[in-house]
Amino acid sequence: MIAPQDGFSASYAQARVRFLEGAAAAGMAISSHNHPLPGRDGETLAMDVALDGAPDAQRLLIVSSACHGVEGYCGTGVQVFAAHDAEWREHARAAGVAVLYIHALNPHGFSWMRRVTNENVDLNRNFQDFSQPLPVNAAYAELHGLLLPAQWPPGADNQAAIQSYVQTHGLQRFQAAVTQGQHAYPDGLFFGGTAPTWSNQTLRQVLRRHGRSARHLAWIDLHTGLGECGVGERIFACRDDDKALARARAWWGGGGQTPVTSIYDGSSTSALLTGLMWCAAYEECPQAEYTGIAMEYGTVPVTEVIDALRADHWLHLHPEAPPAQRAEIKQRILAAFYVDTDEWKARIVAQARQAMFQAVDGLAASA
Numbered sequence: 031m032i033a034p035q036d037g038f039s040a041s042y043a044q045a046r047v048r049f050l051e052g053a054a055a056a057g058m059a060i061s062s063h064n065h066p067l068p069g070r071d072g073e074t075l076a077m078d079v080a081l082d083g084a085p086d087a088q089r090l091l092i093v094s095s096a097c098h099g100v101e102g103y104c105g106t107g108v109q110v111f112a113a114h115d116a117e118w119r120e121h122a123r124a125a126g127v128a129v130l131y132i133h134a135l136n137p138h139g140f141s142w143m144r145r146v147t148n149e150n151v152d153l154n155r156n157f158q159d160f161s162q163p164l165p166v167n168a169a170y171a172e173l174h175g176l177l178l179p180a181q182w183p184p185g186a187d188n189q190a191a192i193q194s195y196v197q198t199h200g201l202q203r204f205q206a207a208v209t210q211g212q213h214a215y216p217d218g219l220f221f222g223g224t225a226p227t228w229s230n231q232t233l234r235q236v237l238r239r240h241g242r243s244a245r246h247l248a249w250i251d252l253h254t255g256l257g258e259c260g261v262g263e264r265i266f267a268c269r270d271d272d273k274a275l276a277r278a279r280a281w282w283g284g285g286g287q288t289p290v291t292s293i294y295d296g297s298s299t300s301a302l303l304t305g306l307m308w309c310a311a312y313e314e315c316p317q318a319e320y321t322g323i324a325m326e327y328g329t330v331p332v333t334e335v336i337d338a339l340r341a342d343h344w345l346h347l348h349p350e351a352p353p354a355q356r357a358e359i360k361q362r363i364l365a366a367f368y369v370d371t372d373e374w375k376a377r378i379v380a381q382a383r384q385a386m387f388q389a390v391d392g393l394a395a396s397a
């Protein structure tokens with residue numbers, strides 16, 4: 031076992047090495063899916079997959095990180111800690127549960143400290159049926175020009191206009207308008223894309239390869255950036271299905287935790303979203319009974335998260351920005367999705383570990 035803070039890394043490249051070393055030392059079967067583009071320091075980018083357990087296990091738990099790139103600074107810490115956690119590994123093994131760690135679902139965003147993929151796409155809005163008309167987000171269209179002004183930092187007029195929107199419609203409506211996803215502005219925020227991204231297609235391959243034997247499939251997808259600092263909100267990550275919600279609440283609702291929240295009944299701090307990543311579990315592993323949550327850890331207030339994302343998207347559109355400003359914006363986006371203190375990291379690992387034990391117990395009890 032390592033200290034909780036020792037699983038966390040200062041860059042994608044370091045996180046990748048620690049993950050691969052931890053998985054290899056534990057004797058896990060590793061496969062790597064290389065990304066076509068290089069990372070920030072010229073390093074190879076990959077979605078790395080490590081399986082701890084039998085390839086044909088009927089009960090499979092997926093623990094994944096960096097769906098939203100920069101959020102991988104958190105998720106990778108959980109995965110590296112787990113690879114060194116003998117008690118956890120023995121608990122899963124004894125229960126007949128195989129654990130599939132997917133490291134860096136979106137390695138490009140992780141390395142470049144962006145929330146989005148190299149296609150500027152929010153991976154967790156990208157799992158739409160692109161043969162059908164895509165959802166329209168009219169409220170985002172109203173805000174797009176304000177969110178991405180020509181100059182950064184934005185002027186007083188811009189700030190007053192955003193303030194006025196929030197005062198008129200409320201913070202919740204503002205958050206929903208910005209974050210629920212949009213498919214009309216490829217350079218905008220929370221763009222869901224108009225085709226499957228590299229990460230979407232690669233994840234589907236991984237699920238087909240590793241998820242087709244499972245009769246019972248669970249998934250804990252690690253996120254940051256919403257809610258109270260250091261608290262992991264367990265957000266129901268299945269279709270709007272009462273049986274699955276009851277199962278998720280039975281597995282993950284105990285142990286003094288707040289109940290599993292849902293975007294379908296308004297109990298989550300997250301807005302109602304579409305095109306969500308775990309839709310792929312149903313499509314690629316149709317034989318399995320699927321139960322999942324997103325662990326959403328709080329960092330800083332949501333308005334600061336949105337402002338950090340605005341700055342990062344502005345920077346992406348303005349490569350001519352001076353180095354000092356670039357560094358300041360990158361520091362800001364990292365701080366919006368990762369709290370670099372031992373206390374925060376210990377809380378992250380403890381809550382993830384509890385959710386992982388609960389998932390194994392839930393899978394083991396499934397008939």
Ligand SMILES: [Zn+2]
Pocket residue numbers: 097098101252253254255
């Ligand atoms: Zn996220």
